[in-house]
Amino acid sequence: MKIAIIGTGIVGRTLALALQGAGHDVVVGTRDPEETGKREAWSGLGVPLRPLGTVAADADLVVNATNGQASVAALGEVGSADLAGKVVLDVANPLDFSQGFPPTLTVKDTDSLAEQIQRAFPEARVVKSLNTVTASVMVAPGTVGDGDTTIFAAGDDVAARQQVVGLLRELGWRDVVELDGLHNARGLEMWMPLWVRLMGALGTAEFNIKLVR
């Protein structure tokens, strides 16, 4: 699959390497590919960097791995036309660290970042997933406990959700809970305030939950 990843932070880098390793044709979008390519994290990595305005032109699937507060603007630079009809896997969280730790959420309860993105790009097929775990766990669920913790996927478009579930399985996720409707992203994003506190209490981000039923 041709996958365009938007965002050059640790999440974008981790997903790019893992999805490329899984055999996908991955490109990463950034405002200034030349500048990004000079950064230690990206230098010699072997993952093609492209300007935001062209990165998604040929993509089958677009991953939003930007900072939640910058997501709509960054996807705006990618452009509505290049997002139209495509699955947009939104792994971002609308965290606000301006008042320190723990962060608050910039949107919640009656709306979500995923829904903001969907409204901004109505022809995109937005699916929320992977935002409930840290980057290293996103691509290696087997490293947490017995490797069978739970990941969620929420979205309005069933076929888009199925495509994301397929990617999740490639990454090693076995217990995938699908939530029908993108409004469910409110619940997934509102898990973050507990997640950040558990990270503090546990002293590590390498944890997850298992839904036991």
Next chain:
Amino acid sequence: MKIAIIGTGIVGRTLALALQGAGHDVVVGTRDPEETGKREAWSGLGVPLRPLGTVAADADLVVNATNGQASVAALGEVGSADLAGKVVLDVANPLDFSQGFPPTLTVKDTDSLAEQIQRAFPEARVVKSLNTVTASVMVAPGTVGDGDTTIFAAGDDVAARQQVVGLLRELGWRDVVELDGLHNARGLEMWMPLWVRLMGALGTAEFNIKLVR
């Protein structure tokens, strides 16, 4: 231990029976004990009902099992004097069903119901716990999966938290995660928007999460 439970809904009733069954001296507070005693759920149950204004006078520990939107008012009827110095175990959630299902939260992110209660009754020793599961699971964690799912306890007062942890162990909880500081209740209450959606997706409230680390 002398335990006063505030609230005569399913949560109050379930906790009253379980804590009485565990050997505690349990009384339940209600605005009109005579009227409540006539209700099918309470008639002949063998749990003493007392008016809110006297129910906590002799209590060692007070449980807030009221509707979250009514909690501060109900505890106000119990009275600051009778709450002073006591552990107040807050199991309530600030759910707002006025716009239908799924509910939203009346307080979140930068504040919590538990903190509202603490501010209203500064001499009480508030501990948030058990709000993350349905009533039947609160008192019978062994019924979910292998019986070893996770419960949380958050509060400022370490001794109060320890007293609650003791009660949790009596109820059968083995994996208790303590969070230092009542502000952590924000995370525990903000788990609810995902919980209610999972309840919808799973078709049951009899589930929980295991924190895997």
